[in-house]
Amino acid sequence: MAEPQVISVEDLLQRVGSIFESCGLRPESAQAVARVIVAGERDNCKSHGIYRIEGCLRVLQAGKVVPDAIPEVVDSGKSVIEVKAHGGFSPPAFEAALSTLVGRTKENGVAALVIRDCLHFSALWHDVEALAANGLASLSMCPSYASVAPTGGSEPLLGTNPIAFGWPRPDAHPYVFDFATSVAARGEIELHRRAGTPIPDGWAVDREGNPTNDPEAALAGAMLPFGAHKGSAISTMVELLAGAMLGEFMSKEALDFVGGTHLLPRHGALVVAFDPATFAARSGRDPLAEGERLLTAISGQGARLPSQRRFAAREQSLRDGIKLSAEEMAQLDRFDREGLTAVQD
């Protein structure tokens, strides 16, 4: 068996960007998509790393994403700004709107970004980290494909509906959480399916609504929300705020539109950003210093802050490069060589 190989973050970025560029994306868009995918791989977040390339190519090959879409920022001067992805991938749209969102948030204290009509595949932590780097707290959420039954129900109506939150820290990686509101992410079940391993108890029900440990049966049935009725309520909120409120697809419509989960979903996304400096201004206190008191106390009692494992992997990747298996390297080579034909049925 061939040995794993090490590739630098920069080199991987260049390789992944070039794959997407050769598949018809504009250079800026190819870079934006590559940045998100390589960030996932860099952070050892395998379900959002180069594993995602294939899904992106498949949707390009199927003609279900607009490769040369130019994101259009619509700024009405209000606290809600919009970016029309025009059927393209979401990362270029987010990047196009970032500076306007940051500016408007600092001006008004709170602002929201609506991403319209995009194909979404990326981890949301990427967005909230970009805002934290600008000193802003933020919440990001989006629907996905209906694959989760509401608590007490049996049919999938909700998506895995991720929600992410970021909070800037003066001399440390930001406080960031990003999780599916299902017990598990669909990608995790998918990885179990590929590995042929059973999924843990409580993750899903089969088509008849019975508990199952079989990843195939789970993917055909329904996943369950985390935290019982509370998680189910939060997932419903994500559908309402990041679907219905934007006038974009909710998870059930996204699924009906494509007719299956074999291709990436098309929907909108919502990012709400907060400027702590504005909110705290009249208090005479430094909001970030206050936040540190809590965060260091949590770490201090031995509890792990979310994303710490990811940040540790990031530091190692930036220092030592990213280790990819021979199979992963071979797949990159194949994508590079064959482009979209690599994913032809």
Add this chain to the structure above:
Amino acid sequence: MAEPQVISVEDLLQRVGSIFESCGLRPESAQAVARVIVAGERDNCKSHGIYRIEGCLRVLQAGKVVPDAIPEVVDSGKSVIEVKAHGGFSPPAFEAALSTLVGRTKENGVAALVIRDCLHFSALWHDVEALAANGLASLSMCPSYASVAPTGGSEPLLGTNPIAFGWPRPDAHPYVFDFATSVAARGEIELHRRAGTPIPDGWAVDREGNPTNDPEAALAGAMLPFGAHKGSAISTMVELLAGAMLGEFMSKEALDFVGGTHLLPRHGALVVAFDPATFAARSGRDPLAEGERLLTAISGQGARLPSQRRFAAREQSLRDGIKLSAEEMAQLDRFDREGLTAVQD
């Protein structure tokens, strides 16, 4: 044993308002506090009903709340508005700022209200329902007393940190959830303590960090967040957004300030409001009609929407009056007669 008695919602409102007025609250403040307490009782939400009167009187008797505080709305013209409660109860402050928050949200699409320096005891659903009645979606959250250990930790650093969400429905009660980010609300453990019944598994750990079913041990130890690390992350977010970001107390500071949980906590609160009409404007879709598709589908598959039991109790109370036990009626009489001396140690 004396029979339960029935009292109309209006009469109970008058009685509770008069108790607070006779304890030194301004008439407007007494009414605002009474409205929130009677709404809880009306909705058969016993842990936020007239049970709360005693706690409010105790804090008045202890001189830890400013009875005649006049809420001051500070409107900088931004999307963040503030109301200084000046050490008074939170409901009068929220009521004072409501119309400005609604106006600013409709103008800018999204806006936030900071409530500063208040004593908080009320259910958050009251606030999000008031916004839903104005056609707005909203999120409301606040810290409380440090009584919850972060997942993986053992010492209480987080509060029960409630979070509520409201979404307007055209011809129905709004979609509303409101829950503690702890597995249980502190009030629920308190009710178990009073009833002498054990608490369920998984609610709490004792002072040494061991699981416990004893409500006394739980109140002395630490409660646990709902949904393991995900709930713990959300609770931490509440501390950061509704505590640190506002420059107001987080749950640990609120506890240190008073020195115990025998009196209501003093801290701030955050309400973020969204105007669906603004967010959906460029989509050509009706956001509320879209929301109905999801909500009726959830009910349609037999899953219960949050707050439905509360709304059913409300309808019954408005129709048939509220049934109070002889003890509860006797307590109201005593509060009416004795005022603050009723809660003297």
